[in-house]
Amino acid sequence: MNPILDQIAKTRVVPVIAIENAADAPALGRALLAGGLPLAEITFRTAAGEEAIRRMAAEVPEVLVGAGTVLNAAQAQAALSAGAKFIVSPGLDAETVKFCLQKNIPVFPGCATPSEMQCALNLGLTHLKFFPAQQAGGLAYLKAVSAAYTMLRFIPTGGIGPGNLREYLAFGKIIACGGSWMCQKDLICAGKWEEITRLCGEAAAIAKGWSQL
Ligand code: 3PG
Numbered sequence: 001m002n003p004i005l006d007q008i009a010k011t012r013v014v015p016v017i018a019i020e021n022a023a024d025a026p027a028l029g030r031a032l033l034a035g036g037l038p039l040a041e042i043t044f045r046t047a048a049g050e051e052a053i054r055r056m057a058a059e060v061p062e063v064l065v066g067a068g069t070v071l072n073a074a075q076a077q078a079a080l081s082a083g084a085k086f087i088v089s090p091g092l093d094a095e096t097v098k099f100c101l102q103k104n105i106p107v108f109p110g111c112a113t114p115s116e117m118q119c120a121l122n123l124g125l126t127h128l129k130f131f132p133a134q135q136a137g138g139l140a141y142l143k144a145v146s147a148a149y150t151m152l153r154f155i156p157t158g159g160i161g162p163g164n165l166r167e168y169l170a171f172g173k174i175i176a177c178g179g180s181w182m183c184q185k186d187l188i189c190a191g192k193w194e195e196i197t198r199l200c201g202e203a204a205a206i207a208k209g210w211s212q213l
Pocket of ligand 1: 090160178
């Protein structure tokens with residue numbers, strides 16, 4: 001397995017981050033690390049996203065930093081230049097996928113339908129984001145759809161939290177789940193690093209099967 005994919009599959013929970021102030025990125029990275037989730041998907045949803053990737057990747061190298069909400073190949077290039085090690089998109093864009101494959105960078109396009117999954121498969125991918133997971137039909141829907149695609153593995157994101165994380169991770173075709181619940185904007189803006197660490201710790205414990213939630 002690709003070492004980046006391997007680290008995502010080992011950590012099992014991908015914190016999805018929208019950050020307003022890139023100066024907060026190092027402290028946030030240390031909070032994720034302290035909570036046992038050395039992984040961050042920093043999205044291009046805010047103007048600070050690219051610089052936040054650069055700062056977290058440079059200043060907290062123990063955290064594997066990827067870019068989220070990457071909408072095109074130019075953004076993917078910007079993310080890679082900033083230090084992102086993987087690319088996540090909400091939807092499937094062939095140019096972005098081809099660009100990442102050419103650079104040998106793991107890319108996880110969001111797919112919610114069989115047609116999208118099949119397109120991604122035919123572009124050469126085996127690991128996809130399933131988005132928006134809960135709203136698209138949840139685990140029952142993913143189980144039904146993925147039955148046709150035995151070679152695909154998924155990172156569901158959207159509507160996942162401590163209440164349903166364990167259930168998702170119990171499905172063998174799911175390598176990890178993404179979510180923003182442990183690093184909400186208000187917590188980041190208020191610098192509530194201990195609370196972020198606590199929420200990450202809770203998620204990490206569920207992922208490791210420690211909690212009875
Ligand atoms: C994403 O882009 O991956 C989602 O916005 C994360 O979904 P959540 O906010 O429901 O966790």
